[in-house]
Amino acid sequence: MSAPRKLRVATVSLAGCFGCHMSLLDIDEHVFALLDKVELDRSPLTDLKTCGPCDIGLVEGGVCNSENVHVLREFRAQCKTLVAMGACAINGGLPAQRNHLDVGQCLSAVFQSRPGMDTAEVPDDPELPLPLDKVHPIHEVVRVDYFLPGCPPSGEAIWQFISDLLAGRTPRVSYPLLHFD
């Protein structure tokens, strides 16, 4: 009998700090068990730039600019199961702390009125994605199947969650692995 088909998994960090990805690597030797069962599609680990049809998509980070919206929609279109991983994907997290400020004033404060900035103007290269006026949790932009809280979720929590998903169970991160901080 042939081995069961490996599940395709894509991961991405939108408006995040890659901390959740670091935590994913914190599953240590479970990485071997994981790679027996999955193959990676688009991910910072493969450096692929587009996402093909996948079984599971893990999204770190909220939505802070136009590129985030594009990538998130691509993930939703390609992934059968989409997971919001970490505080920023779930509630906007740290980047969303700018939400009560005006984005124009934020940009000018950083690029125009900060001592030592020699350009003195807000970068407008067409390759730079436009910031949104507010940072949004990903469930405000696409439908999300599961949520894995934590800043970041611990390696143990991620492993429990992914193990459930791979085994076909409804993933459940319960006390004491469930953390918002």
Add this chain to the structure above:
Amino acid sequence: MSQPTFLLDGQSVPFDDGQMILEAARAAGRYIPHLCWHPDFPPHGSCKLCVVKVAGRHVSACATPARAGAEVESDTPEINTERRTLLQMLFVEGNHFCPACEKSGDCQLQAMAYDLEMTTPRFRHFFPDRPVDASHPEVLLDFNRCIYCELCVRASREQDGKAVFALTGRGINKKLAVNAESGRLADTDFSADDKAAHICPVGVILKKRVGFAVPIGERTYDRAPLHEVALPKSEDSA
């Protein structure tokens, strides 16, 4: 005559005449979730986390007298789903950014979300603009996390005899206000020794310079879940 009892999730709970459902359950070592209720104060009935179903009707367990023979549903999927929805509304209404909060791990709102396995805020976030008040030398006020339980208002008025806090506005415009001409805590007679300084279930009223004396990971609800911590100590050892 033996003590009257009611049924809480099918189990018998004794009560004294006039005792509320939540109090009687608590005395019997049974936890019903609550945020605005506190043993030192009369029931407030505003957070609605203590909602239970009695004879098909939803009532606040903190403010509904126990009745002999009543069948009370509390820890059921239906009621817990409603509680989770209430929590989600509380979370999106304020700015509850746990990773940056000194109260994380000691916060009842967060601990209840863990208890009820709330993994998503589900609704659209309001991201309200609520500036902090750091004017007082000993205490910081971070209004972003206020859930309007009025415990500080009640503690200051009824136990400290000061009336430092008040809720103003109604509905979505409701906010916690400081009772001073300037609106600043420094211009009141508030003290870090007040009852009101220690009663906030979330991270609004914070003593300065001790925020991380106990590290994250070793705090109240890191050690035990809310439904154990919230019960009276004598019941724990019984």
